[in-house]
Amino acid sequence: MIEVNDMFYAKSSDAAIADAGEYGGAVTSILKFLLKEGIVDAVLAVEEGADLYDAVPILIEDPDKVVKSAGSIHFGTLNLAKVVEKYLDGAQDMKIAVTVKPCDAMTMVELIKRERVNPDNVIMIGLNCGGTMPPVKSREMMEKFYEFDPDSVVKEEIAKGKLIVETADGTEKEIPIDDLEDEGFGRRTNCRRCEINIPTMADLACGNWGVIGPLAGKATFIEVCSPKGAEVLEKAKEAGALDLEEPIEKGITIRKNIDNAMVKLADKWQDADWEDVKGREIFSALTEYLPDFSRCIKCYGCREACPICYCDDCCLEAHNGPDWLSKGEIPPSPMFHLERMIHMVESCTNCGQCEEVCPSEIPLAKIWHEVNAKVKDNFGYVKGTGENKPPMGFFPMDKMPL
Amino acid sequence: MEWKPKIIVFCCNWCSYGGADTAGTARMQYPPNVRVIRVMCSGRINPLFIFKAFDEGADGVMVAGCHFGDCHYDRGNYACDQRMRALKTVLTTLGIEEGRFYLDWISASEGEKFANTMTMVSEKVKELGPFSWRKNQAEIG
Numbered sequence: 001m002i003e004v005n006d007m008f009y010a011k012s013s014d015a016a017i018a019d020a021g022e023y024g025g026a027v028t029s030i031l032k033f034l035l036k037e038g039i040v041d042a043v044l045a046v047e048e049g050a051d052l053y054d055a056v057p058i059l060i061e062d063p064d065k066v067v068k069s070a071g072s073i074h075f076g077t078l079n080l081a082k083v084v085e086k087y088l089d090g091a092q093d094m095k096i097a098v099t100v101k102p103c104d105a106m107t108m109v110e111l112i113k114r115e116r117v118n119p120d121n122v123i124m125i126g127l128n129c130g131g132t133m134p135p136v137k138s139r140e141m142m143e144k145f146y147e148f149d150p151d152s153v154v155k156e157e158i159a160k161g162k163l164i165v166e167t168a169d170g171t172e173k174e175i176p177i178d179d180l181e182d183e184g185f186g187r188r189t190n191c192r193r194c195e196i197n198i199p200t201m202a203d204l205a206c207g208n209w210g211v212i213g214p215l216a217g218k219a220t221f222i223e224v225c226s227p228k229g230a231e232v233l234e235k236a237k238e239a240g241a242l243d244l245e246e247p248i249e250k251g252i253t254i255r256k257n258i259d260n261a262m263v264k265l266a267d268k269w270q271d272a273d274w275e276d277v278k279g280r281e282i283f284s285a286l287t288e289y290l291p292d293f294s295r296c297i298k299c300y301g302c303r304e305a306c307p308i309c310y311c312d313d314c315c316l317e318a319h320n321g322p323d324w325l326s327k328g329e330i331p332p333s334p335m336f337h338l339e340r341m342i343h344m345v346e347s348c349t350n351c352g353q354c355e356e357v358c359p360s361e362i363p364l365a366k367i368w369h370e371v372n373a374k375v376k377d378n379f380g381y382v383k384g385t386g387e388n389k390p391p392m393g394f395f396p397m398d399k400m401p402l
Numbered sequence: 403m404e405w406k407p408k409i410i411v412f413c414c415n416w417c418s419y420g421g422a423d424t425a426g427t428a429r430m431q432y433p434p435n436v437r438v439i440r441v442m443c444s445g446r447i448n449p450l451f452i453f454k455a456f457d458e459g460a461d462g463v464m465v466a467g468c469h470f471g472d473c474h475y476d477r478g479n480y481a482c483d484q485r486m487r488a489l490k491t492v493l494t495t496l497g498i499e500e501g502r503f504y505l506d507w508i509s510a511s512e513g514e515k516f517a518n519t520m521t522m523v524s525e526k527v528k529e530l531g532p533f534s535w536r537k538n539q540a541e542i543g
Contacts, residue, residue, distance in 0.1 A: 286496040286535060315450070324454060334535050335457045338496075342449045345492060374495040379488055392449065392488045395481040 002230045002237070007252060009211055009219040009245040018218075021070035022157075023208045026220035026242060027125055028070040030204070030232065031097055033241035035063040039232070040097045040123060044083060045069035046076055052153055053135035057083045059096075069099070074156055074163075075135045077188065079351045081107035082307035084117055091121040098122060101129040103351040105199040106384025107307045110347040113389055116310055123232060126199030126225070128207025130158060130262055131177075131191030134356070141185040146173050159208075190352035190365040193273055195266040197259050201385045203229030210255025213248050221247065221255060274370055286334070289367055295360040296331045302354035302364055308344035315339060337364070341371060346390045348372040349383055406435045407461040407527040411520070412451065413508075414444045416474040418466035420510025430517040433524040444468070445478025449489040452503065459534060462527035464504040464519075472509060479507065501526045502533060 011024025014032075021028040034040045042061045047069050049056035055076020060066055081104050084091055090111070100108060105126050111117040133141075139150040146153075148167050155166040163186070164174040180186035198205050205223040222244075224230045236242045303309045303316060315324050316339060324339060325332055348368045355365040376382055381391050389396065413419040419440050425432065441447060444467025455463045465486055467479040486505045493503055504523055508516050 286498065288497075290535060324450065333457050335453055338453050339450055341492065342453065342489070346488065371492055371495045375488065375491050378491040391484055395484055 002224060002234045004224055004227060004230055006224045006230070007247050008222045008224075008233075009215050009247050009251075010206075010222045010242050011215070011219040013240055013243050017067060017070065020067050022072050023211065023217065024215075024219040025070060026222060027099065027127065027206050028066055029241050030125060030236055031060075031069070031099070032063050032066040033236045033239060034097045034123065034232065035060070035066060037235070037239065039235070040095045042094065042096050043069070044080055044088070044096050044098045046073060046078060046080070046099065048073060051151060052156065053139055053150070059088070072157065074131075074158060075133050075138050077132055077134060077352065077356050078104075079107055079307050079353050080104045081111055081117070082305075082353070084108065084122065085111050085307060085310055090117040092118050093121075095121045096123070098124055100124045100126050100199060100202050101132070102126070102196040102199040102201075103129075103194070103349045105202040106196070106349040107347075107351060109201050109384045110308060110349065110390070111310075113387075114308075114310075114347070114393070123228060124199075124202035124204075126202030126205040128198050128205065128209055129191075129194075130197055131187035131194065133186065133191075134188050137185055141180060145175055145180060145183075145185065148173070188352050188356070189269075189273065189363075190350050190355065190369065192269040193266055193366075193369060194350055195263045195270075196384075197262045198223070198255075200225045202226075204233065207255075209258045210247065210251040210253075212251045212254060215245065219245070221251070270373075273366055289363075290334065292362045292367075293334045293337055294331045295362060296336060297360055298330055298332045298336065299359060301357040301359065302337075302362075303340060305353040305357040306340070306344065307349075307351065307353065308347045309340065311343075315343075337362075337367075341368065342392065345371050346375050346379075346381055346392050347383055405528075405532065407524060407532070408459060409436045409462040409464065409520075409523060409527055410455040410460045411436055411438045411464045411466060411523075412444070412447050413438050413440055414467045414474075414479075415440055415442050417468035417472060417510050418444075418508045418516070421466070421508040421512050421516040424510060424513030425517045426513075428513050430513060432517040432520040435524055436520045443473065443475050443478040444482035445473075445475065445480075447482055447485070449485055449492075452489060452493075456498070456502075456533065456535070461530070461533045462502045462504070462523060464506070464523055466506055466508045466516075466519075469507040469509055498533075499530055501530050 010026040012018040012029035017025040017029045031043045035043055042059050044059050046055050047058045053075045055073050055078055057078055080098050105124055112119045142148045142150040146165050152167045153165055154168050157164045162174040162176050166172045177186050203226045205225055206220050210221045211219050237244050345368055350369045352365040379391055422438055447465055452463050467482050473479045
């Protein structure tokens with residue numbers, strides 16, 4: 001019997017999938033199994049679009065097509081929770097399995113808390129994540145550091161702190177990510193600050209960290225994080241879709257150490273990013289960011305991209321109710337951003353979508369992450385996990401004294 | 403001319419507004435730079451109200467409601483308390499001084515408390531000086 005907190009080395013029993021997927025193709029075969037058995041109606045995953053720098057969300061209904069989503073893609077900056085909420089009607093009448101990075105998983109939990117996604121219909125297959133990279137900058141990086149034609153790159157992989165890139169003619173080159181980041185390339189800034197690398201809020205947490213011994217590089221480390229995850233894994237094992245093995249004790253320690261090292265690195269980035277606003281006199285943060293806000297062209301891109309901004313009637317639009325913002329004022333008053341902040345900052349999972357789409361390059365994710373960290377410190381509300389509802393938007397009437 | 407702060411006070415209809423009335427009927431003196439906005443319940447106060455007040459040029463904002471257990475609508479003030487505490491976190495993170503935003507509970511009979519609180523808030527905000535994120539932006543630019 002598989003239980004919560006159990007850990008396994010898993011690999012696909014299907015040779016074709018094991019070949020197409022990374023580290024034994026365990027995730028791909030779980031997804032295929034779920035579709036084949038009819039446990040889910042569809043699988044939401046990410047596939048390669050036009051090229052390696054183009055990650056596209058894909059809804060797969062045919063079990064034979066799951067293999068299209070196999071393999072890792074680090075140049076994608078998607079948040080699949082947004083797709084589930086906005087385009088799949090919050091999975092209200094459709095059972096889906098979703099592959100989630102930690103920020104996707106946390107966003108999904110926040111949306112479940114806010115009753116926008118039906119938790120009964122969603123199976124979250126978590127993927128360990130050390131960070132994603134912005135596509136445009138990465139193309140530049142390929143030319144500048146790797147001296148490859150960006151279009152000739154066919155494979156990329158992150159292992160042992162290095163970004164390994166392979167071109168069509170088989171040349172491989174690896175550069176430590178730290179070196180890239182010192183030059184302003186490498187991971188997105190919000191990913192550098194992110195301290196959650198293993199998505200324990202999902203149903204299963206899968207990754208290559210901690211796989212050692214004979215299976216090193218050929219199997220996926222799976223941690224069972226919820227009863228639902230245990231059930232899925234149990235069924236997949238029984239049906240013979242997966243080969244499960246007990247993990248090596250030392251591997252578990254290694255996995256933990258990698259996670260700790262990543263958290264420490266994230267702390268370092270947080271200190272560096274927030275240093276300029278820390279310990280300032282009055283007006284510190286706001287004064288610091290006002291010049292940034294004044295570049296705003298009120299394109300509403302951040303609102304559209306934010307997975308937590310889901311209201312049909314948005315108070316940022318002048319025709320809705322009271323005049324929160326004056327019509328036609330550009331740049332808008334800082335109210336524009338502060339309003340959005342008040343509405344969702346406690347749920348902000350630092351997924352970086354807002355910053356990604358901003359045409360004026362306002363460091364939105366940085367500001368939001370900072371405020372969110374303070375909400376956590378002062379208010380005890382941790383985003384993305386647990387049962388507690390966001391403090392600003394929800395008030396548990398039944399728990400209060402009369 | 404001496405600079406006078408603008409202070410917006412959100413008062414709930416049943417307790418704090420009554421408190422202001424009591425202060426008035428008892429002819430207690432308090433600074434005239436306080437502007438009272440009446441709401442039916444402190445639970446009605448959207449955190450955006452506070453931002454909007456600051457945006458429109460308030461130098462200080464106060465929220466006043468019924469004491470816990472006295473709410474006309476049972477628990478509106480508990481909701482207010484939770485929201486405002488979270489809001490305070492956001493405000494202080496952004497660097498808006500603590501002395502610009504107040505939350506207190508004033509009952510209808512506490513006319514003296516109302517007058518004293520208004521005096522206190524007015525003096526504190528006066529010390530901090532004028533506030534505007536718009537003006538500040540112009541200074542930087």
